Amino acid sequence: MAQPAPPSCSGEPGIAVGVSLYWASQTPNTFGQSGLPAQTAFWESATVPAIYFAGTISQGAAGLKKHGVPSNSGAVHGHRYNARVLAGHIARRHFGIAVERRPLEPAAIADQLLDELSGEPGHGADIFHQRSYLARVIGVDNGTGVYDDGVQPLTHFLDVGGLNAIASTLETNTAGEIYPAVYVRRDGAITETILESDVLLDFRGEAQRKQLAEVLRPLLGAAVS
Numbered sequence: 001m002a003q004p005a006p007p008s009c010s011g012e013p014g015i016a017v018g019v020s021l022y023w024a025s026q027t028p029n030t031f032g033q034s035g036l037p038a039q040t041a042f043w044e045s046a047t048v049p050a051i052y053f054a055g056t057i058s059q060g061a062a063g064l065k066k067h068g069v070p071s072n073s074g075a076v077h078g079h080r081y082n083a084r085v086l087a088g089h090i091a092r093r094h095f096g097i098a099v100e101r102r103p104l105e106p107a108a109i110a111d112q113l114l115d116e117l118s119g120e121p122g123h124g125a126d127i128f129h130q131r132s133y134l135a136r137v138i139g140v141d142n143g144t145g146v147y148d149d150g151v152q153p154l155t156h157f158l159d160v161g162g163l164n165a166i167a168s169t170l171e172t173n174t175a176g177e178i179y180p181a182v183y184v185r186r187d188g189a190i191t192e193t194i195l196e197s198d199v200l201l202d203f204r205g206e207a208q209r210k211q212l213a214e215v216l217r218p219l220l221g222a223a224v225s
């Protein structure tokens with residue numbers, strides 16, 4: 001016997017999001033054929049504050065879709081990394097739990113970023129699977145120094161403004177090449193630099209090191225060689 005569609009479900013084939021569990025006055029706005037909730041970069045309802053989404057439904061926060069390539073948020077190997085970032089965001093914002101901002105040595109940052117982008121064991125799975133969607137953020141505070149600001153949604157980094165900072169991620173172009181992209185926010189302006197690709201996905205070569213050093217030096221100073 002055919003199952004009846006849940007109330008408020010889009011009724012279309014594929015993913016159909018039921019919103020029947022919300023109070024009528026607290027029902028998040030949805031969009032598109034699948035009825036996905038409209039979301040901020042941190043997977044919060046765009047219309048009902050403090051309702052957050054995890055799992056496959058987090059694809060409602062589309063990200064940049066650079067070159068038309070979507071995130072992997074619809075799949076387990078994508079949304080699991082969103083969930084980790086979201087947990088930190090909710091802890092900070094709603095429970096007053098400060099997430100540690102690890103101080104970094106400016107001279108070591110280029111190597112650390114390239115190791116992460118190259119998938120050094122134990123590093124970079126989130127950035128590899130959520131290309132052009134999640135990014136490692138390094139904050140540069142003239143008072144307190146340089147610190148690891150964690151993994152954040154790239155669109156959040158690009159849209160919110162704030163202190164000088166660096167965001168590094170991997171991206172894919174229409175030819176299927178995977179390459180690192182580094183975004184620098186300096187005095188409120190964002191610049192984007194694409195590093196050379198590598199077929200073995202090892203971005204620790206001379207060319208990438210030189211490119212990255214040129215990008216980092218204006219923010220981190222002469223310590224970057």
Ligand SMILES: Cc1cc2nc3c(=O)[nH]c(=O)nc-3n(C[C@H](O)[C@H](O)[C@H](O)COP(=O)(O)OP(=O)(O)OC[C@H]3O[C@@H](n4cnc5c(N)ncnc54)[C@H](O)[C@@H]3O)c2cc1C
Nearest residue numbers: 006017018019020021054055056057074075076077078079
């Ligand atoms: C055909 C297919 C193949 C896939 N293949 C892969 C793959 O190879 N690799 C991969 O990584 N991912 C794959 N995925 C995606 C993966 O299945 C999903 O990312 C994952 O299952 C999502 O988990 P979830 O908990 O977010 O949502 P779901 O597993 O959809 O769980 C949501 C639950 O909420 C319940 N629910 C909905 N509305 C209400 C309501 N109003 N009240 C109460 N309960 C409600 C639903 O009944 C459901 O049990 C595939 C998906 C499909 C459809």
